[in-house]
Amino acid sequence: MSYTVVGQSVPRVDAREKVSGSALYTGDMILPHMLYGKVLRSPHAHAKIISIDTSKAWALPGVNAVLTYEDTPKILWNSAGFPPSPGAILVEDQYILTNKARYIGDGIAAVAAVDEDTATRALELIEVEYEVLPALMNIERAMAEGASLIHDAEKNTYGHTPVVIGDVETGFAEADYVFEDTYYVPKVNQVSLEPCGVSMAAPDKDGRVTIWTSTQMPHLVRRITAHALGLKIGRVRIIKPPVGGAFGSRLGVVNEPIAALLAMKVGRPVMLKYTREEAFLATESRHPITMTIKTGVKKDGTFTARQLTSYIDGGAYATHTPSFAGPVAGWFLAMYKSPNIKVDNYSVYTNATQCGAFRGYGNPQVVFAVESQMDDIAQKLGLDPLEFRLKNHPCAGEVWMWSGWVIESCGFEECIASGAKAIEWTEKRSNGGKGSNSQGSKKRGVGMGYMMHVSGARPMLHETSAAMIKINEDGTANLIYSNSDCGQGAGTSLSQIAAEELGIPFKDVLITKTADTDVAGFDIGSHASRQTYSGGNAVKNAATMVKKKLLEMAAEMLQTPVEELDVKEGKVWVSHDPSKTVSVAEVSHFAHFGSHGHQIIGAISEEPPGNPPVYAAQFVEVEVDTETGIVEILRVVAAHDVGTAINPAIVEGQIEGAIQQGIGYALTEEYRYDQESGRPLNPNLSDYKILTSVDMPQIETILVQAASDTGPFGAKSVGESGLVATAAAIANAVYDAVGIRFKELPMTPERVLAALQNKDQ
Amino acid sequence: MSDFNYWKPENLLDAVSLLANMEDQARPLAGGTDLLVKMKKGPINWKGIVNLKGLTELKGINYEGETITIGALTQISSLIENPLVSIHFPVLVDAARSLGTPQVRNLATIGGNLCNASPAADVALVLLMYEARLLIMGPSGSRKVPVQEFYVGPGQTVLQQGEILTTVEIDLPPLNSKGVFYKHGKRKSHEIALVNVAVLLTSQPETKQITRARIAVGSVASTQLRIKDAEDSLTDSLATLSAFEKAAKLAKEAVNPIDDVRSTASYRKQMVGILTRRALQEAWGGEL
Amino acid sequence: MKIPMSLQVNGEMYQVNVSIKKTLLDVLREDLALTGTKKGCDSGECGACTVLMDSKPVNSCLILAVDAVGKQISTIEGIGGIMELHPIQEALIAHGAIQCGYCTPGIVMTAKALLDSNPHPTETEVREGIAGNLCRCTGYVKVVEAIMDVSSR
Numbered sequence A: 001m002s003y004t005v006v007g008q009s010v011p012r013v014d015a016r017e018k019v020s021g022s023a024l025y026t027g028d029m030i031l032p033h034m035l036y037g038k039v040l041r042s043p044h045a046h047a048k049i050i051s052i053d054t055s056k057a058w059a060l061p062g063v064n065a066v067l068t069y070e071d072t073p074k075i076l077w078n079s080a081g082f083p084p085s086p087g088a089i090l091v092e093d094q095y096i097l098t099n100k101a102r103y104i105g106d107g108i109a110a111v112a113a114v115d116e117d118t119a120t121r122a123l124e125l126i127e128v129e130y131e132v133l134p135a136l137m138n139i140e141r142a143m144a145e146g147a148s149l150i151h152d153a154e155k156n157t158y159g160h161t162p163v164v165i166g167d168v169e170t171g172f173a174e175a176d177y178v179f180e181d182t183y184y185v186p187k188v189n190q191v192s193l194e195p196c197g198v199s200m201a202a203p204d205k206d207g208r209v210t211i212w213t214s215t216q217m218p219h220l221v222r223r224i225t226a227h228a229l230g231l232k233i234g235r236v237r238i239i240k241p242p243v244g245g246a247f248g249s250r251l252g253v254v255n256e257p258i259a260a261l262l263a264m265k266v267g268r269p270v271m272l273k274y275t276r277e278e279a280f281l282a283t284e285s286r287h288p289i290t291m292t293i294k295t296g297v298k299k300d301g302t303f304t305a306r307q308l309t310s311y312i313d314g315g316a317y318a319t320h321t322p323s324f325a326g327p328v329a330g331w332f333l334a335m336y337k338s339p340n341i342k343v344d345n346y347s348v349y350t351n352a353t354q355c356g357a358f359r360g361y362g363n364p365q366v367v368f369a370v371e372s373q374m375d376d377i378a379q380k381l382g383l384d385p386l387e388f389r390l391k392n393h394p395c396a397g398e399v400w401m402w403s404g405w406v407i408e409s410c411g412f413e414e415c416i417a418s419g420a421k422a423i424e425w426t427e428k429r430s431n432g433g434k435g436s437n438s439q440g441s442k443k444r445g446v447g448m449g450y451m452m453h454v455s456g457a458r459p460m461l462h463e464t465s466a467a468m469i470k471i472n473e474d475g476t477a478n479l480i481y482s483n484s485d486c487g488q489g490a491g492t493s494l495s496q497i498a499a500e501e502l503g504i505p506f507k508d509v510l511i512t513k514t515a516d517t518d519v520a521g522f523d524i525g526s527h528a529s530r531q532t533y534s535g536g537n538a539v540k541n542a543a544t545m546v547k548k549k550l551l552e553m554a555a556e557m558l559q560t561p562v563e564e565l566d567v568k569e570g571k572v573w574v575s576h577d578p579s580k581t582v583s584v585a586e587v588s589h590f591a592h593f594g595s596h597g598h599q600i601i602g603a604i605s606e607e608p609p610g611n612p613p614v615y616a617a618q619f620v621e622v623e624v625d626t627e628t629g630i631v632e633i634l635r636v637v638a639a640h641d642v643g644t645a646i647n648p649a650i651v652e653g654q655i656e657g658a659i660q661q662g663i664g665y666a667l668t669e670e671y672r673y674d675q676e677s678g679r680p681l682n683p684n685l686s687d688y689k690i691l692t693s694v695d696m697p698q699i700e701t702i703l704v705q706a707a708s709d710t711g712p713f714g715a716k717s718v719g720e721s722g723l724v725a726t727a728a729a730i731a732n733a734v735y736d737a738v739g740i741r742f743k744e745l746p747m748t749p750e751r752v753l754a755a756l757q758n759k760d761q
Numbered sequence B: 001m002s003d004f005n006y007w008k009p010e011n012l013l014d015a016v017s018l019l020a021n022m023e024d025q026a027r028p029l030a031g032g033t034d035l036l037v038k039m040k041k042g043p044i045n046w047k048g049i050v051n052l053k054g055l056t057e058l059k060g061i062n063y064e065g066e067t068i069t070i071g072a073l074t075q076i077s078s079l080i081e082n083p084l085v086s087i088h089f090p091v092l093v094d095a096a097r098s099l100g101t102p103q104v105r106n107l108a109t110i111g112g113n114l115c116n117a118s119p120a121a122d123v124a125l126v127l128l129m130y131e132a133r134l135l136i137m138g139p140s141g142s143r144k145v146p147v148q149e150f151y152v153g154p155g156q157t158v159l160q161q162g163e164i165l166t167t168v169e170i171d172l173p174p175l176n177s178k179g180v181f182y183k184h185g186k187r188k189s190h191e192i193a194l195v196n197v198a199v200l201l202t203s204q205p206e207t208k209q210i211t212r213a214r215i216a217v218g219s220v221a222s223t224q225l226r227i228k229d230a231e232d233s234l235t236d237s238l239a240t241l242s243a244f245e246k247a248a249k250l251a252k253e254a255v256n257p258i259d260d261v262r263s264t265a266s267y268r269k270q271m272v273g274i275l276t277r278r279a280l281q282e283a284w285g286g287e288l
Numbered sequence C: 001m002k003i004p005m006s007l008q009v010n011g012e013m014y015q016v017n018v019s020i021k022k023t024l025l026d027v028l029r030e031d032l033a034l035t036g037t038k039k040g041c042d043s044g045e046c047g048a049c050t051v052l053m054d055s056k057p058v059n060s061c062l063i064l065a066v067d068a069v070g071k072q073i074s075t076i077e078g079i080g081g082i083m084e085l086h087p088i089q090e091a092l093i094a095h096g097a098i099q100c101g102y103c104t105p106g107i108v109m110t111a112k113a114l115l116d117s118n119p120h121p122t123e124t125e126v127r128e129g130i131a132g133n134l135c136r137c138t139g140y141v142k143v144v145e146a147i148m149d150v151s152s153r
Helices: A013-020 A055-059 A116-124 A139-143 A168-174 A218-229 A256-266 A274-284 A319-335 A363-381 A386-394 A412-423 A490-502 A529-558 A586-595 A648-668 A726-738 A749-760 B012-020 B036-043 B076-081 B083-087 B090-098 B102-107 B109-116 B122-129 B228-234 B243-256 B265-284 C024-031 C087-094 C104-117 C123-129 C141-151
Strands: A035-041 A047-055 A063-068 A108-115 A127-132 A157-164 A179-185 A198-203 A209-213 A236-240 A270-273 A290-298 A304-313 A341-349 A442-453 A465-471 A476-482 A507-511 A566-569 A571-573 A577-583 A602-605 A616-625 A629-643 A700-702 B006-007 B027-029 B046-049 B063-064 B066-070 B133-136 B141-146 B152-153 B165-172 B178-184 B195-204 B207-219 C001-010 C013-021 C049-052 C056-059 C072-074
Touching: A013 C087, A013 C104, A035 A116, A035 A256, A035 A274, A035 B027, A047 A108, A047 A157, A055 A063, A063 A116, A063 A256, A063 A726, A108 A116, A108 A256, A108 C141, A139 A304, A139 A341, A157 A319, A168 A290, A168 A304, A179 A363, A198 A256, A209 A218, A209 A256, A218 A256, A256 A270, A274 A749, A290 A363, A304 A319, A319 A363, A319 A442, A363 A386, A363 A442, A386 A412, A386 A442, A412 A442, A412 A616, A412 A629, A412 A700, A412 C072, A442 A726, A465 A490, A465 A529, A465 A586, A476 A490, A476 A529, A490 A507, A490 A529, A529 A566, A529 A571, A529 A577, A529 A586, A529 A602, A577 A586, A586 A629, A616 A726, A629 A648, A629 A726, A648 A700, A648 A726, A648 C141, A726 A749, A749 B265, B012 B046, B012 B133, B012 B165, B063 B083, B066 B083, B076 B090, B083 B090, B090 B122, B102 C013, B102 C056, B109 B122, B109 B165, B122 B178, B122 B195, B122 B207, B141 C123, B178 B265, B195 B265, B207 B228, B207 B243, B207 B265, B228 B243, B243 B265, C013 C024, C049 C104, C056 C104, C087 C104, C087 C141, C104 C123, C104 C141, C123 C141
Parallel strands: A035 A270, A209 A236, A304 A341, A476 A507, A629 A700, B006 B046, B027 B046, C001 C072
Antiparallel strands: A035 A108, A047 A127, A063 A108, A157 A341, A179 A290, A198 A209, A198 A270, A290 A304, A442 A616, A465 A476, A465 A602, A566 A571, A571 A577, A616 A629, B063 B066, B066 B165, B133 B141, B133 B165, B178 B195, B195 B207, C001 C013, C049 C056, C049 C072
């Protein structure tokens, strides 16, 4: 299909303001009489709070408020940004300020003062008496007999998500081989460049509070914040300015309730900005999971049974975890066909910072485990790893078990073919270190990983999006949308969709760059890789509605039946007579100021029709230094079926950035705690290591555009996919290079060297 | 950040007397890349800062005969850009280039880096390899301390309250010397070495004989170390792979590193062996 | 204690009266309302606060404002004009190298200093030049392409 602006890598609508430094992020803003907030954080991983004396802090000049649990509404809430939906299991166990310390960093008190320095000094004057309890820093300790209870859940286990399809015991009995392996993946942090946790709350004289916040989910944050404050939803207004990256860390409430509580107590605006250290300490990151995967398979590679048992370390508060367990099951069972499937996912409290959403939402964890085992199975059975995936993945026309709906399109075969060719798969495979790609102590290998992911979260969660388009008198169009772009480019892609459907130039579409819950219709926000598919559907349908009204008006102006008219390049054309034309501006002017006296407006609020999955095959070439254990990534080839790429440069950028996170997940990133005290060991950018420009390998991105039926112009999604299969591909490449299977991430030099030495012995 | 008293003296003697005042326990401020981080993190027990950047005499790189002198306030980036340093002390440039990030290198000074006394410091390790001398000015006058004797422990030097490191002196290495520096880490920028190694081999090319070896390792003890046993094993010996392996083994056995957030004792110990051997091979350059 | 100081930023002289312990980054953002320079970590580890001091890229979070007196400070606000953009900025836009934009001002400053002193760097030199600017969105791929594009002209 050839389009006018869809499929073009047009410059982003917010690029100029960002590149010039004039974009105002939440933390850049200031309001008159604004105060600055700071949070006092628990120094203990697990402790009862016996008493808090705030008198000295109150007495410090420049301090306007010192709040504790006593001052918070006694309303429990859950920070996860979900709409009430079948898949949303919201265990409400958080107060705005806690009455029991459950992790180092838990918010005990909050201060508002004239500047950050005074607020910080006020924190030091708050006296808290704790009764320290044992710190339960891992699942084994948390579930042990007699372990302290972090909340009220028996054995600190508060969720069990079971799935049963068929009967796995029968399936295992029928198998020629049964494989059982256990994998562990650690906690990693999103590390958006704008530290997570920045809100500016301003109360007004009508009892409302407006909160500017760096968030992914304006309308859902409005709901939760209002609930936490004991206010009606309409009393809260959330405005989302440009956001400096999110990757799931802002998929729900972060610090909006604390900011709002302070602001409403003092009757003045309050800015609450977390430091980088606080972003590590007190905001939600990726779930560590222990996964046992048992697979029954026939000699020819057909699955007879697949089973996942996982223990999910959700940290100190429930937030996403009980709901998260559902997608964890979904990723596992939907990626390969099997007549018998069993899943048991357990959610466990520990005294670590609560976990929430991070790009991929359980899929990177599951795919690391599944795809590692797949290569082991292929090797044992003597099957080609690529053929093995091709044989067992669900294809177009088949039901995708994630959603229960038929798969609309599948470009996976092309992903495999083009990716394998680009990495030189056949030439470079070493087959467990027996290949010739070695120079002395350095061994090379190639590996791959496969994944599927969603376009939105239907049917587990509502996927409501809303768009309103109004045509101005000059033919430009305002597109009012709850724009939850945190850098992924949704504002631009949606503008392209609107321009394409309306038939007007791209530069004439003016999308709301911020999201404002008082202005834009209810929208779920930015998660589950949904904005292009779900948001795009609403935008396209709003545009269709507007185009219809435009053409009806033009039909009147041109005295021509509406069936013979179309809009292109900002003009209305008559199909058989190019000389008869009228501009969109003229039509709009006529609508406003002719006999009708109205503006052409179209508004849609709806869910998209489906959830067309995306596929990817990532191929990695590594070189393992067998004397130092260092794994060097030489090349990554990422072949992704994204449906129609609305803006190819944006799509590539999403994949490239995600790969940086995926390599970090595989090799260098791990957020660690002292297991006795619960003290975080690396809440900083020196010891929590994200890749720099000199660490990145060569990346080749291949876009396979298997257009969906229901996506706007055939689009599907890409936002999360880029890092889902990366760690598995690297682990499989390392196996190819040195014949060692790593079942734990990250594959640090220490672990790799130790494994190499064990192998030699 | 806590409040502090602030002075910016215009001459060295004033700086010394300000720093010697025991009440404020003032710290010297050079590039600020370590001091400001410490002060923001807190808690600190000093109440004053003496900004040394007014002491322009402490900047600059000069040659006197066979000795280079580097003012303590010389930025790390200036070291890298200096052509004579590149020619005569290329290993120092390698170490300097590995420090922090480009932005940090434009601020950090050689004196500040040395006095920060991190056992993982890269520039300090190479200065140890080159057997540099440090000129110190204090209330009782000036003294010269070899780098070898400068460090007492992590974050601790022999500097007394009131003493300032003013100059780094390095003699040209003997003819036919070649050095190599390795910084071993998990990423290639903004990294603190898990282990670093600096070796300098002086040889007689015709006879394939090593006349002198200097082997320095860092991040594996409370200070950087010269491994004398390993150096001695190579003095007046033929350059062979087994000689290098033996020296590397001696280096490995000489160190007792610790486990910390960055790595493990066992891994570090092994890396000393591997990297020393590789560095010796690379420094030798030719066939063995 | 507050002290008065004169700072030269983007060619203009500013008079401020600020605490001795305030960093250049905080003075730029809070006292001069130049919020284009970002605070990503406040400890010299991310590069989002990069400004040019006498043409060299530095972490403004590690500089006491008083130490910027007498220096020429350039921030992102001084790059390009009211509507015109510098070629580096144009290239970053054209190559799709800007996602969340939070690292972007720092990268522009570093890239400008790099190309001013080395107009035709190799790709390795570009990567080494921006190795002190962390980005979590782009994987640096299009950023490097954009800088190489400008350097090839």
